[in-house]
Each structure stands twice: as C-alpha cells, then as structure tokens.
Amino acid sequence: MTDTTGICAGRVAVVTGAGRGLGRAHALALAAEGAKVVVNDIGAALDGSGTATGPAEQVVAEIRESGGEAVAHGGDIATSDGAASLVATALDTYGRLDTLVNNAGFLRDRMLVNLDEEDWDAVMRVHLKGHFLPLKHAAAHWRAEAKAGRTPEARVVNTSSGAGLSGSVGQGNYSAAKAGILGLTLVAAAEMGRYGVQVNAIAPAARTRMTEQTFADAMAAPEGDAFDAMAPENVSPLVVWLGSSASAGVTGRVFEAEAGRITVMQGWHPGPTADKGARWTPSEAGETALKLLAESRAPEGVYGAK
Template sequence: MTLCNNRNIIITGAGAGLGRAYALALVAEGAAVVVNDIRRDAAEAVVAEITAAGGRAIASSDDITSMTGAAAIVAAGVEAFGEVHGVVNNAGVVRDRMFASMSEDEWDMVIKVHLKGHFCIANTLVKRWRDQVKAGNKVSGRIINTSSGAGLQGNIGQSNYSAAKGGIAALTLVQAAELGRYGITANALAPAARTGMTEGPFGEMMKPPADGSFDHYAPENVAPLVVWLCSEASAGCSGRVFEVEGGRLSIANGWKTGTITDKKARWNPAELTDVVAGLIAEAPPAQKVYGT
C-alpha cells in the first residue's frame, strides 16, 4: 500500500514549480489531488499529466483569497473524491521593493495572497472536519503551510513577503495548538527550490547542473516531505516548521524567551542602555537577515 492511498489533498499554486511537484508526488503515493491555480490552463495541464499516467486529479482556478472561492475548491474536491483530507497551502506572489519605496498595493497583494490565502481554505476545511468529529467520526486532517527563510529571518527588499511568511509560521503554531483535539495537524515548510518566484533573483544560482549531477534546487526534492506530512504516518507531528533544501532537512527553532533581568521595580529609562547591552551580550546571535 502506498503512503497516501485513499487520501484526497488540495494543493494551491499547483500549476508549476513546487505545487506541481507536490501534486505528482502525492498521486504517485496513491492520493487524489485538487490542482488549484489561478491560471486555469496551467492547472489543467498538470491534471492532464496526472490522468494520462492513470492518476486521479481535478483542476480548480477558484480564488483562494475569498471564503466563497475556498468553499468552491473544497466542494469540488468533495464532489470528485468523496472527501478532502488535507490542504497544501503553496500559492504565493512576490512584489519585491525596498521598504521605503513600497506601495500600499504591493503590501496588500502579498499579505492577501499569502496570509488570507492560507486562512480561507484551511478555515473552510477545519469547520468541516470539526463537524465530522462532533458527529462521532474520526478525522485525520492535514494542514501544510508554506513559510520561507525570508519569514524566519527576513530578507532585504521583501518586507511584505517576510512579514507574510513570518505570520504563516506563527499561524501554524496556533493551528497546531488549537486543532489537535480534532485529529488535525498543522505544519509548515520553508523550502529552498527553483520556482517561478526565484527565477529573477536566484536564477543563476539555482539553475540545474550541466553535468547531470544531483539537482540541489529541484522542486521535487521538497515533495517527499509534503507526501509524508499529508499521510496518516505524520499523525504525531504538528506545530513544526521544516526547512528543506536539496537533500537537507531540519526543523527551525523559533523565538524563545532569553535571559531575564528582573529589577523587581520599575525601570528608569536611563538605566536601560547598560541593561539592554548586557542582555544582548548574553543572547545567542540571530541568523542574519538575507542580503546583509
């Protein structure tokens, strides 16, 4: 039996890049998939590739940033396959600009697609799964979110994207804490791979090796973890942010309370220069913001 046999998964932004790689890998492990992409032709091309190989898939181009669109995506999956067991929130956009030059529209677009896009489908599915549990049924739901190294440590020229991806990491922690009682896990990825969004700034660095050796930045390298997270085998894993690059896999360590200095009284502002300097000296150094 394959790892995701009888599992039905929604994948957003699945018309190319990482999303396509996830769809193909999930189907290879027995899943049926809803291939969602704002580009209908791209979604249909991936579905055609899957069905030609004997897999099960349907295309969707509904809007992930509205509850109406999310409901339509979930309904399509339920109608086609009988149930939906997980979502891979993969869709995203970039509008790179230095913070001082960024427009309101550039900020709003990135926050909407990433943060609200992650909310709508997951919220729709969680309500469905919660109702099933309340009716006495067992649920094994999976939410796989997409953060980024930019969200974990920041990236010059991507304040909007970094803020959205950092928010997604925090969202994942809260989802995991709240939803475990229903049999739902929530985890996030911070992948480093060749996609449409990396072609500009990282195109040369991430291009496939000419000698046919291991393609470190191939999106297919991230897909095995996604398959595992979508499966029932991952039931004991929730609230984690995985960094994946090539054959490298790690779990990110988040913010933690550092050394505490307690005066047991109110601080005088003039005292804090030396106090804060001491706290910084004792704190482990943070990873540098990308681009610095």
C-alpha cells in the same frame, strides 16, 4: 520520485498554487503516492496579475496520464467563496478531504521606502489570507466530521519561507506574510488537534518562478546526471509524508527543506539536520524527520492552549 510506496493511498489532497513550481511538484508527488488531488491555480503571472486555466489543467492531465486521479480548481482561494468552493470541489468530486497543502503565492518586491500600499496588500492577501481561508473552510469540515463521530486523520502543510524566518531585504511584504503563516500554523495546530487535524509548516528553498530572478545562475539546473539540488521535486517527499497518516503525532512544527537536507526549526534557529546528498523518498524523509525530532527540544507551549 522514482520509488513509490502508496503512502497516500485512499487520501484526497488539495494543493493551492499547484500549476507550476513547488505546488506542481507537490501535486504530482501526492498523486504518485496514491492520493486523489484537487489542483488549484488561477494561472496568474509572477506579480499576481491575470488569470489562465492552462497551468492547473496541464497538471491534472499529467496526473491522469500517469494513472492517477485529479481535478482542476481555478477559484481565487484568497476569497471566502473561492476557498469554500475549493473544499467543496474535493468533497463533491471524491467524497472526502484529508490533506490541505497551502502553497499559492506571488511576489511584488520593493525596498520598504518604495513599497506601495497596494503591493503590501496584494502580497499579504495571497500568502496570508490565502492560507487562512482554505484552512478555515477545511477545518470547519473536519470539526463537523469529528463532532459526528468520524474523527479524521487530517493534515495541513503550510508554506512559509526563509524570508519569514529571518527576513529578506527588499521583501518586507513577503517576509511579513511568511512570518505570519508561521504564527497561523502554531495557532491552528493548537486549536484543531482535538478534531484530528495536524498542522505543520515548511520553509522550502528551490528553483521556481519566484526565486529564479533572485538566485539566477546559482539555481540553474546541472547538466547530465548530476543531482539537481534546487529542483522543487526535492521538497515534495517531506510534504507527502507530512500530508500522510504516517506523520501521526507531528504537529505545530516547522521544517526547512532544501536539496537533500531537512532541518527542524527551533524558535527559528536551525536545529538537528541530516543531509542525504540526494533526493529523499517519502519514507526516508519521514524516518529522518522522526529521528531529527527525537533529537530536538520540545517547542514552547502556545499561549492560551489547553
């Protein structure tokens, strides 16, 4: 991002899985727009094995070197204690929590007949449970704030995938988890709106550790000054806008984000789309998203919502 507007000035954001890839890009972009950031990452390998403090601490160092404020959190957010400590870190360090970006995840790809129960459980745990528990603890805090007369302008951005929208051969566990995140997003948006909480989801496409083996040469960074269509930083402006107060009124929605394109998903079918052909600024992404939403049909009501 070259142009910044301070769209997140005064806000405190938590990003899970922020040591590398999309999470790192989101954390840096939020900090560049004025947010204080809690950088969560356990430093696991691509398959979820092992831990290391280095990735989160390196991102924190990058933010601080750029003049921002950040703190590292190395807890396992797929446990209740880890998710609770994540929220507590934001509150204890900065006194508030405004934005939660759920991003952590890893892969254990297998064809269904070869997919072990352990691989199913591990992927469901990090993606689906790893979304639910931070959301649960953050939502409990925001509900308490609202009941105390301090209704927040809280934002949650969940991370699904094209695999969750359409399925992906060899990724039954991952596709199921990412589809589950979409359902969780709709329910959370319906339940938490009364407390000042907006919940949306993105289905990003970018070059990360999780995708480089799948797409290989097709996702390689271009040489020279050519637009790097698959850079994870291209997704972050929309995340920044959704995580800011500027996105007021947008909740329970799903966006695909790739390169210079943002698409509002309608019942998991592509709806209105706009392609700049280059990276968006957060303001441009927000203006475009609002125009696209104005052109799209309203989503179906969530069963049981009042």
